[in-house]
Amino acid sequence: MNPGDVISYLEMCSEEGVNLQRGMNYHLRRDYSVILMSLRPNAPYSDRIENDGRFLIYEGHDVPKTTDNPIPKVVNQPMYNPGGTLTQNGLFYEAAQKLKRTKQGQELVRVYEKLHAGIWVYNGFFRLVDAWQEESNTRKVFKFKLELAEDTLPGHKHAKREVSLVHDRLIPPQVKLVVWKRDRGRCVMCGSTDNLHFDHIIPYSKGGSSLVAENIQLLCARHNLAKRDKIE
Ligand SMILES: [Zn+2]
Numbered sequence: 001m002n003p004g005d006v007i008s009y010l011e012m013c014s015e016e017g018v019n020l021q022r023g024m025n026y027h028l029r030r031d032y033s034v035i036l037m038s039l040r041p042n043a044p045y046s047d048r049i050e051n052d053g054r055f056l057i058y059e060g061h062d063v064p065k066t067t068d069n070p071i072p073k074v075v076n077q078p079m080y081n082p083g084g085t086l087t088q089n090g091l092f093y094e095a096a097q098k099l100k101r102t103k104q105g106q107e108l109v110r111v112y113e114k115l116h117a118g119i120w121v122y123n124g125f126f127r128l129v130d131a132w133q134e135e136s137n138t139r140k141v142f143k144f145k146l147e148l149a150e151d152t153l154p155g156h157k158h159a160k161r162e163v164s165l166v167h168d169r170l171i172p173p174q175v176k177l178v179v180w181k182r183d184r185g186r187c188v189m190c191g192s193t194d195n196l197h198f199d200h201i202i203p204y205s206k207g208g209s210s211l212v213a214e215n216i217q218l219l220c221a222r223h224n225l226a227k228r229d230k231i232e
Pocket residue numbers: 187188189190191192219220221222223
């Protein structure tokens with residue numbers, strides 16, 4: 001799987017070997033965590049992208065909706081569960097603080113983004129670089145800063161062609177939505193709806209932007225490969 005690939009919910013779950021239910025999954029696997037994001041207008045959390053797609057600022061998660069907390073959006077996002085263990089917010093927060101303190105090791109986070117019901121985009125590997133709490137509408141929320149990782153996971157085999165892809169930048173969700181609608185969820189070359197990929201028309205490494213829909217298009221795996229071979 002390459003950053004920018006369009007996948008189904010089932011493909012995402014099969015890639016991670018679990019049914020992904022939660023947005024934040026600290027150390028889902030031995031050597032990385034998994035985060036699910038969504039920036040659509042009705043998305044429950046306000047995540048954002050900075051520095052031309054190099055950084056992702058991810059908002060932490062609310063308390064679960066219960067009779068005690070009927071409106072989670074007015075309650076501080078919790079560091080601890082009622083039993084005293086760390087919540088997912090707390091786990092990621094502690095990990096980021098430890099990294100900053102010791103300056104040793106790294107926390108890799110794999111990021112998936114919801115495009116539509118059942119349709120997801122794989123955004124690639126990021127490194128957790130910071131975490132903090134901030135005021136948002138009279139309550140405290142967690143923010144996590146993630147930096148696009150240049151390298152893939154140690155020990156994971158990737159073909160040469162795949163490694164070069166990570167040098168592209170994260171395409172903002174708003175841009176992805178515009179492109180998805182414009183290209184009608186199909187490869188612009190052949191109309192295929194299978195194995196789609198958000199392609200930089202001019203690659204980032206050659207000066208193409210990730211931030212404008214005019215430089216992004218949908219390609220199927222076959223046409224994506226054909227194009228990449230031509231460029232390299
Ligand atoms: Zn095609």
